[in-house]
Amino acid sequence: MARITAGVGSSHVPLLGVAVDQGKTGDDYFGPIFKGYEWTRQWERDTAKPDVVILVYNDHASAFDANIIPTFAIGCGEHYKPADEGWGPRNVPDVAGHADLGWHIAQSLILDDFDMTIINEMDVDHGLTVPLSMMFGTPDKWPAKVVPLAVNVVTYPVPSGNRCWALGEAIARAVESFPEDLNVQIWGTGGMSHQLQGPRAGLLNREWDNMFLDMLVGDSDAVRHIPHIEYLRETGSEGIEMVMWLVMRGALGKQTKCLHRHYHIPCSNTAIGHIVLEPVT
Amino acid sequence: MKQNIHEYLAEFEDIPGTRVYTAARARKGYWINQFAMSLMKAENRTRFKADEKAYLDEWPISDEAKEALLARDYNRLLDLGGNVYFLSKLFSTDGLSFAEAVSTMTDMSFPEYQAMMAKGGRSPEGNRSIKGGY
Numbered sequence: 001m002a003r004i005t006a007g008v009g010s011s012h013v014p015l016l017g018v019a020v021d022q023g024k025t026g027d028d029y030f031g032p033i034f035k036g037y038e039w040t041r042q043w044e045r046d047t048a049k050p051d052v053v054i055l056v057y058n059d060h061a062s063a064f065d066a067n068i069i070p071t072f073a074i075g076c077g078e079h080y081k082p083a084d085e086g087w088g089p090r091n092v093p094d095v096a097g098h099a100d101l102g103w104h105i106a107q108s109l110i111l112d113d114f115d116m117t118i119i120n121e122m123d124v125d126h127g128l129t130v131p132l133s134m135m136f137g138t139p140d141k142w143p144a145k146v147v148p149l150a151v152n153v154v155t156y157p158v159p160s161g162n163r164c165w166a167l168g169e170a171i172a173r174a175v176e177s178f179p180e181d182l183n184v185q186i187w188g189t190g191g192m193s194h195q196l197q198g199p200r201a202g203l204l205n206r207e208w209d210n211m212f213l214d215m216l217v218g219d220s221d222a223v224r225h226i227p228h229i230e231y232l233r234e235t236g237s238e239g240i241e242m243v244m245w246l247v248m249r250g251a252l253g254k255q256t257k258c259l260h261r262h263y264h265i266p267c268s269n270t271a272i273g274h275i276v277l278e279p280v281t
Numbered sequence: 282m283k284q285n286i287h288e289y290l291a292e293f294e295d296i297p298g299t300r301v302y303t304a305a306r307a308r309k310g311y312w313i314n315q316f317a318m319s320l321m322k323a324e325n326r327t328r329f330k331a332d333e334k335a336y337l338d339e340w341p342i343s344d345e346a347k348e349a350l351l352a353r354d355y356n357r358l359l360d361l362g363g364n365v366y367f368l369s370k371l372f373s374t375d376g377l378s379f380a381e382a383v384s385t386m387t388d389m390s391f392p393e394y395q396a397m398m399a400k401g402g403r404s405p406e407g408n409r410s411i412k413g414g415y
Contacts, residue, residue, distance in 0.1 A: 060366040086373030200298030204402025233409040
């Protein structure tokens with residue numbers, strides 16, 4: 001049987017991808033950011049060794065344009081190419097999908113009252129490839145297959161934190177009913193505090209971000225009830241991406257234990273947050 | 282937990298210096314954003330750079346929005362329904378970093394903006410609510 005063994009939260013700032021691609025991860029600016037991921041890279045490689053990652057992220061006007069806006073979309077394809085976001089595509093390996101697991105989750109979720117959009121073909125942008133680089137480094141081939149799960153966090157209303165958490169719970173039920181023996185991780189990406197638009201751009205909130213990280217650990221589910229307006233006021237207009245971490249947290253069940261945590265300000269316009277959680281059963 | 286959509290949207294207008302990308306903005310700026318999206322293709326970037334005005338004239342975009350696009354007036358583009366993730370295709374076509382493009386929407390120069398970010402970013406203090414002033 002497949003099982004969810006761990007959850008990872010991480011920012012997915014595009015500049016981190018640039019740092020990896022240009023070999024700058026040890027310099028004065030990026031060094032402190034990447035140092036906080038060293039523990040995770042080693043753990044992923046030597047201990048955790050996931051077969052599949054369900055990677056919750058948002059598309060930044062790459063695969064989806066303004067025409068079609070799925071609230072929750074799941075990738076059921078065999079492979080995905082890095083998107084050209086205006087600079088040419090990142091020179092990272094293509095992403096291998098897990099079509100069997102993707103379709104199994106999609107079908108199960110629909111029966112479980114989550115009306116998913118299904119994607120067969122798409123290019124994946126920094127929202128998906130930057131977390132892979134942060135957690136897996138620069139291999140010739142990504143060590144795990146990926147089931148992309150794209151959430152609309154751009155056009156309002158975006159899904160509530162409560163709905164994201166409940167989706168995570170349903171994903172966990174779906175994974176547990178997949179017959180193959182698979183070690184599955186779920187990653188929630190995006191955030192933390194940042195605002196990329198308007199005169200208030202550059203807003204960061206260390207205190208709130210750390211409160212959010214605290215709330216992911218243990219047996220409380222209070223974090224699922226934070227309303228959108230609080231994310232917007234406290235963490236900037238793009239801080240709302242943190243609702244995607246709640247899909248990950250919801251999938252880990254009633255209680256979690258924190259294995260690793262990292263926070264750094266700033267990376268470009270953004271606060272970097274990272275957490276590794278294990279379900280407590 | 283369930284909230285009335287009018288109350289939900291009204292709260293967004295109370296955030297200083299912020300245009301939340303609501304459905305109303307998405308409708309208004311649809312073609313601005315679709316134009317920006319077209320710049321993901323290398324051949325379109327080349328054509329746009331060769332003659333920006335001619336390229337824009339191929340799109341059903343208002344004259345006001347064309348002017349704002351030519352001027353790279355990003356705050357005005359937000360008012361006209363542009364969204365920053367779409368507009369970022371124009372940043373990269375111009376060879377601007379995200380941070381530099383974003384800084385043009387503030388009252389700071391890029392070096393001033395970078396200095397603010399290095400010191401921990403813009404504080405939320407006083408920046409959360411127009412009416413509440415907190």
